[in-house]
Amino acid sequence: MFKKIPSDTMYVAKHGWLESRFHFSFADYYNPQNMNFGVLRVLNDDIVHPESGFGMHEHHDMEIISYVVDGEITHKDSMGNDRTLKRGEVQYMSAGTGVFHSEYNHSKEKDLRLLQIWILPPKKGLKPIYGEELYTYNDRYNKLLNIVSSQEGNAQVKIHQDVNLYVCELDAGKSIEYEIFANKQIYFVQIEGSSTINTFTLNASDAMEIVGEKVLHISSNEKSHFLFIEMNVS
Numbered sequence: 043m044f045k046k047i048p049s050d051t052m053y054v055a056k057h058g059w060l061e062s063r064f065h066f067s068f069a070d071y072y073n074p075q076n077m078n079f080g081v082l083r084v085l086n087d088d089i090v091h092p093e094s095g096f097g098m099h100e101h102h103d104m105e106i107i108s109y110v111v112d113g114e115i116t117h118k119d120s121m122g123n124d125r126t127l128k129r130g131e132v133q134y135m136s137a138g139t140g141v142f143h144s145e146y147n148h149s150k151e152k153d154l155r156l157l158q159i160w161i162l163p164p165k166k167g168l169k170p171i172y173g174e175e176l177y178t179y180n181d182r183y184n185k186l187l188n189i190v191s192s193q194e195g196n197a198q199v200k201i202h203q204d205v206n207l208y209v210c211e212l213d214a215g216k217s218i219e220y221e222i223f224a225n226k227q228i229y230f231v232q233i234e235g236s237s238t239i240n241t242f243t244l245n246a247s248d249a250m251e252i253v254g255e256k257v258l259h260i261s262s263n264e265k266s267h268f269l270f271i272e273m274n275v276s
Contacts, residue, residue, distance in 0.1 A: 043254050044240065049247035059094035063087040065231075065249055079229050079251055080276040081203055084160035087231075087247060089153050090115075095146030103168075105161040105201045107190055108133040108145070109209070109269060111233055113154035116146045123172045130182060130209070132189050134173040134199050136163065141170040157231065157269065161203045168202055175199050182209050184216055206272040212237070212262040220258040227275045228252040235266035244268075 053071040055062045065085035067073045077083075083104070090096075095116075108115060109132055116126045117133055120142040127133055135141065147154035175198040181187045190207035191197035197206070210218065222228060229251060232244035238261045239250060252258070253275065260268070 043252070044242055045251040045253075046242050046244065047249040047251070049245070049249075052247075052249075059091050061089040061091075063247060078162070080227055080273045081162040081205065082159070082229050082271055082273065083162050084158065085229070085231065085249075086158040087155070088158055089155050090145075090147040091153055092147060092149050092151055095148075095154075096144055103163055103166045104136075105163050105203055106135045107159040107161065107199075107201070107207065109157040109159065109189070109207075111155040111157065111267075113147060113149060113152050113156075115154055115156055116148055118144050119172060121170060121172055125174060127174060127176070130177050130179060132175050132177060132199055134171075134190065134201060136168055136171045136202060157233070159207070159271070161201065161205055163202050164204070173199050179211065182211050184211070184213055186210050186218060186220065204274055207269065208272070209269045210260075210267070212260070212266045212268070214262050214264045214266075217259065217261040220260070222252070222255055222257060222272070225275050226272055227254075228258070228270050228272050230258075230270040231268060233267040233269055235268075236263040237261060237266045237268055238263060 053064045064071045067077050068084050110127050114126050114128045118124045186208045188197040190199045192204045193200050232248045236245045240259050
């Protein structure tokens with residue numbers, strides 16, 4: 043089953059310094075029919091305008107992944123981490139028993155765009171941890187890059203939950219196939235450009251739920267940048 047979610051049906055919050063497209067119920071958008079997809083609890087497509095950001099705040103019992111699409115993000119947290127990441131780089135924080143952090147765009151001119159992804163942990167009370175990986179364009183150019191996996195997986199960034207995150211920047215006219223194993227489902231996000239997923243066309247910021255399928259046929263209609271999250275069927 044393929045369920046396309048056009049970007050123009052998603053809730054967009056505008057707060058002056060921040061514009062957020064919510065894939066699921068979050069903050070001032072409440073929809074009890076759209077709380078999550080499996081262990082994927084939050085996926086926000088955020089645009090943070092120059093010289094602004096999220097001030098220091100606390101999280102508990104959530105695995106938080108940031109994928110930078112454009113611009114630079116500066117992260118600080120109560121564990122002593124202070125880092126700036128750019129396009130294609132990944133930051134991970136397991137909030138566990140509790141951690142404070144802030145995320146800022148210190149640029150005076152350039153917007154920051156990032157995907158903020160929250161994954162439900164396998165249990166509560168885990169020890170907070172922080173991780174990052176400075177992936178390059180060549181790592182994801184015309185091939186699937188496994189940017190996040192479980193502790194038993196192959197990605198450089200490993201989280202507690204049994205998920206895999208993949209990204210790719212695919213040239214126009216190129217195709218990739220991905221085998222979906224039994225009891226797995228996928229949430230697919232077309233970040234930039236346009237792709238055809240099996241027989242469905244996704245344009246920039248569209249998404250798709252994929253359940254009960256055996257293979258993804260991904261073809262780029264133009265220069266395409268996408269991300270998908272594979273997880274157990276809930």
